[in-house]
Amino acid sequence: MAYAPGSGSGDHSQTVANHYNKLEESGLEQRSRSRIFYLRNFNNWIKSVLIARTLEKLRAKDPKRTISVLDLCSGKGGDLLKWKKGKIDNLVCADIAATSVEQSEIRYNENRQREGNRIFDAEFIVADCTKDRLKDKYKNTDQTFDLVSCQFSFHYCFESYSQAFMMLRNASECLRVGGYFIGTTPDSNELIRRLRKSSGNSFGNEVYNISFSQEDKTNFPLFGAMYNFHLEGVVDCPEFLVYFPMLERLAAQFGLKLVKKWSFAEFFKHNVRHKESLTLLSTMQALEPFPSIGGTEPMSTEKDDYKYAHQFLSSLTESHSQDHRRPLRIGTLSQAEWDAATIYLVFVFEKVEDVSPPFVATPASQRLTSAPPSGNSNNDGEGSKSGS
Secondary structure, three states: OEEEOOOOOOOOHHHHHHHHHHOOOOOHHHHHOOOOHHHHHHHHHHHHHHHHHHHHHHHHHOOOOOOEEEEEOOOOOOOHHHHHHOOOOEEEEEEOOHHHHHHHHHHHHHHHHHOOOOOOEEEEEEOOOOOOOHHHOOOOOOOOEEEEEEEOOHHHHHHOHHHHHHHHHHHHOOEEEEEEEEEEEEOHHHHHHHHHHOOOOEEEOOOEEEEEOOOOOOEEEOOOOEEEEEEOOOEEEEEEOOOHHHHHHHHHHOOEEEEEEEEHHHHHHHHOOOHHHHHHHHHOOOOEEEOOOOOOOOOOOOHHHHHHHHHHHHHHHHHOOOOOOOOOOEEEOOHHHHHHHOOEEEEEEEEOOOOOOOOOOOOHHHHOOEOOOOOOOOHHHOOOOOOO
C-alpha cells in the first residue's frame, strides 16, 4: 500500500470530545448483558498485562524506585484499578472530555476514601493531548514520569502532523530516560488489508464496522487518513490511520526507541502462557465459557462463530479420558469479537535520550510516499481463540 502526502486539515477533536462526554456510564449488570461483554474484558486484559509487564521492567531496573505515571487520553478512569494494583506512587490523568475527567476524579476520590488515603496521589487535567502542551498544566513544574500510557486513543493524533507531534511531545517531554511509553492502537496495515478484501469501502460484522469515505484503496495520506469506526454501544466517531513507520520516525526525534510491537493475537499467544496472565483471564472474564454454563445463551447466535472453539474442544475430548464427572470447557471469543479485537496492536517505546526537536510545519517526511510491508495477516480468519 502506498501512503501519499496529506495534512489532515480537518479538525475532529471536538467531535471526539462531544462523543465521549455524551457516553453514559453503564453499570456491571448492563455491561454483562452487552454483546461485546467478553470483547471489552479481553481488551481490558490486554491493557492489564501490558501495564503489569512494563511496571515489572521498571522495578527490575530499580526495585526501590517510586513510580510516576502519565495516562494520556485517560477517559473515565478505566485504568485506575490497574494503577492501584501496580502500586504506583503518582498519577496524572489527561483527557479532552471534561465530563470523563470529572467522573474519573470522582472515582479516584471514592477509592481513596475507601482505602483510607493508602493509594497513589493523582492529578486530573482537562486538555487536548494532541494540541495542548501538558507540561504547562502540571501542578508540579518539575514533574517527571517513569511510564506514559495511551490506551485505545493514540490514533486520534494522526489527524495531522502537528497533532502527532504534540502527542509525542507530551509523551516524551517529562519521561525519564529509561522510562517507557506504551499503548494500544488500530493496526493500519490490518485495516487496509480488510478494506481491500471488501467489495466496497466498509467492512465489519455485527460487533464492529469500519467505513472509509475515500474511493482509492491504494494511496492513503500519512496524516488525516480518516475512517469512521463503530463498536456496538461504545464507539461511533472518526478515527485516523496510524502509519507505524511514520510513528517510529517521529518517536525517534523525541528520543523514543521502539522496544516491541505485537498484534493483539501475538500478544495474547505470548502472554497466555504465563500463569498470572492465564489466571487473570478467568478473573476478568476475558473469555466466554464454551460450551455455555448452566443453559445460558452464547453471546453470538451465529453457529459458525464458535466453529474453531468446537473443533479445539473436540480435539481435547479425543485426547482425554472420557471418565470426567464434568464436561470439558474452554474459554473463547466469538468469531465476530475476535475479528474486532484483532484490528489492534500493542506498542512499547523506551526513552533512550533527552531530545526536544523543533516543530517543522511541513516536514520533509510528510511529502514522501512510503510503502509499508504488505504482510499477509490472517487475524480475521483464525477463528475464536481458546484460552483458559
